[in-house]
Amino acid sequence: MKGGVPYGTLTVVGTGIRIGVQLTPESRASIAAADEFLYVNAEPLGERWLASLHPNARSLAPLYRAGANRAGVYEAIVEAILQPVRRGAAVCAAFYGHPGVFVRPSHEAVARARAEGHAARMLPAVSAEDCLFADLGIDPATYGCVSFDATTFLARARPIDSSASLILWQVAAVCETRAVVEGEHGANVPLLVERLATAYPDDHEVVLYEASPFPVADPSVQRLSLAELARTVPAPQATLYVPPLASAAPTT
Amino acid sequence: MRLSEFLLALAADAKLLERFQRDPATVADELGLSHEQRRLLGPGQLDNLRVEIRGELTVDDEAAMIIWLHQLPSIPWLFAPPEDAT
Numbered sequence: 001m002k003g004g005v006p007y008g009t010l011t012v013v014g015t016g017i018r019i020g021v022q023l024t025p026e027s028r029a030s031i032a033a034a035d036e037f038l039y040v041n042a043e044p045l046g047e048r049w050l051a052s053l054h055p056n057a058r059s060l061a062p063l064y065r066a067g068a069n070r071a072g073v074y075e076a077i078v079e080a081i082l083q084p085v086r087r088g089a090a091v092c093a094a095f096y097g098h099p100g101v102f103v104r105p106s107h108e109a110v111a112r113a114r115a116e117g118h119a120a121r122m123l124p125a126v127s128a129e130d131c132l133f134a135d136l137g138i139d140p141a142t143y144g145c146v147s148f149d150a151t152t153f154l155a156r157a158r159p160i161d162s163s164a165s166l167i168l169w170q171v172a173a174v175c176e177t178r179a180v181v182e183g184e185h186g187a188n189v190p191l192l193v194e195r196l197a198t199a200y201p202d203d204h205e206v207v208l209y210e211a212s213p214f215p216v217a218d219p220s221v222q223r224l225s226l227a228e229l230a231r232t233v234p235a236p237q238a239t240l241y242v243p244p245l246a247s248a249a250p251t252t
Numbered sequence: 253m254r255l256s257e258f259l260l261a262l263a264a265d266a267k268l269l270e271r272f273q274r275d276p277a278t279v280a281d282e283l284g285l286s287h288e289q290r291r292l293l294g295p296g297q298l299d300n301l302r303v304e305i306r307g308e309l310t311v312d313d314e315a316a317m318i319i320w321l322h323q324l325p326s327i328p329w330l331f332a333p334p335e336d337a338t
Contacts, residue, residue, distance in 0.1 A: 019259065019260075019263050020260070020262065020263020020264060021262070021263060021269065043302070043305070044305065044306055044309045045256055045259060045260065045305050045309065048256070048260060048309065049260055049263050049264070052260075052264070210298065212298055213302075214259050214298075214301060214305075215259055215262040215263050215269060216259070216262060216269075216272065216273075216276075216293055217293055217297065217298055217301050218294070218295045218296070218297075218298065219298065220296075220298040220299065235299065
């Protein structure tokens with residue numbers, strides 16, 4: 001207690017990608033021990049499952065609206081998480097995947113909670129990248145591996161190392177500043193292909209990958225050439241994997 | 253049994269998941285999954301399975317169609333917070 005204001009606690013966890021089967025025992029215990037449980041999940045089924053884990057569970061999904069400024073949505077998520085912490089509650093906030101990988105509001109909530117004197121921590125979890133390595137049979141140690149948000153990759157014109165694996169995230173929303181809905185996504189993929197074509201030939205095979213969010217379904221793995229990618233609308237949650245050029249990769 | 257109920261049962265019951273992994277046909281029979289439902293659980297059906305699940309659940313249509321992303325590209329001039337946008 002500081003100046004009559006109680007200290008709360010915040011634990012940020014990840015639920016993994018596959019609903020129900022990738023939640024670690026450590027994270028499950030943190031959810032059970034919390035006074036309030038807040039969550040976000042990309043799938044309605046995941047929302048249903050998470051709601052069943054705690055009597056005081058609340059979805060943050062209503063904070064997302066089509067066309068909303070994404071920075072504003074993330075700020076609203078951070079504040080929704082911190083409000084009960086400031087009242088002295090033990091709060092657990094869950095994001096799908098790993099809570100610290102490509103999740104801005106989780107890091108921000110932990111940082112702000114600590115700055116305000118509350119105990120806050122983040123627990124690791126299974127990320128989409130972990131699933132990609134397993135499903136595509138890739139070891140990042142073999143050729144090295146670089147990973148970018150697709151828009152960051154486009155906007156920051158760094159040299160492309162075509163001898164290493166390249167993973168580009170959020171390709172469906174490349175160059176989008178607002179929350180986009182299915183059917184209105186992927187319009188800027190040709191810009192991404194144009195940039196990739198400076199380092200890879202048109203016939204270089206790339207992979208649009210999506211881990212399955214369901215406990216028993218297979219992932220989506222679409223192999224296509226760079227030229228074909230320019231004419232393709234990726235699935236909303238797709239990740240682009242660009243293998244190294246055979247001619248550029250170091251021999252083993 | 254609806255597919256959403258089946259998947260939630262797998263998510264909640266490690267023993268059921270173990271049995272399904274060992275003998276999916278028997279578990280699917282026991283739970284009364286149709287041929288079409290079993291097909292949706294097979295390879296190459298992720299998009300169709302998602303459509304089926306969404307159809308079974310009563311959800312906020314707009315929220316269900318949002319592309320859920322949680323990270324902003326690290327380009328401050330492109331993604332300034334609203335209060336800094338003036």
